[in-house]
Amino acid sequence: MKLSPITAPAEPDDLLIRMHNQVGAAVDVTGTPGSSYWACHGCGHGYSSIDHHVDTSRARANDHAAGCRAAYHRLDR
Numbered sequence: 001m002k003l004s005p006i007t008a009p010a011e012p013d014d015l016l017i018r019m020h021n022q023v024g025a026a027v028d029v030t031g032t033p034g035s036s037y038w039a040c041h042g043c044g045h046g047y048s049s050i051d052h053h054v055d056t057s058r059a060r061a062n063d064h065a066a067g068c069r070a071a072y073h074r075l076d077r
Contacts, residue, residue: 009041017058021068029057043070 007024016036017029025042033054038061039046045068047060 007041016054017061019062019065021065021070023069023071025068025071027061027065027068029054029061031057038064040064040068040070042068042072044072 007020007026009026009028011018012028012030014030014032015028016031016033019027021027021040021042023042025040027038027040027042029036029038031037031050031054035050036052036054036057037046037048037050038057039048040061045064047057052060
């Protein structure tokens, strides 16, 4: 399987957790353990407020990944 920018995006320096949604798009939890946020590379949805503990961000990202079937491919590439 060829990896696309959504399944294997570059890892940011503050990456804490990477999981994948139903079609393999990465869902990243970034920040610090005490102040983190998450973003889905498949649909673009996420929680950008950087005031959640990593456990909260992980749970929300996991809930999102479990149901998200989006595989957004950039059309300009």
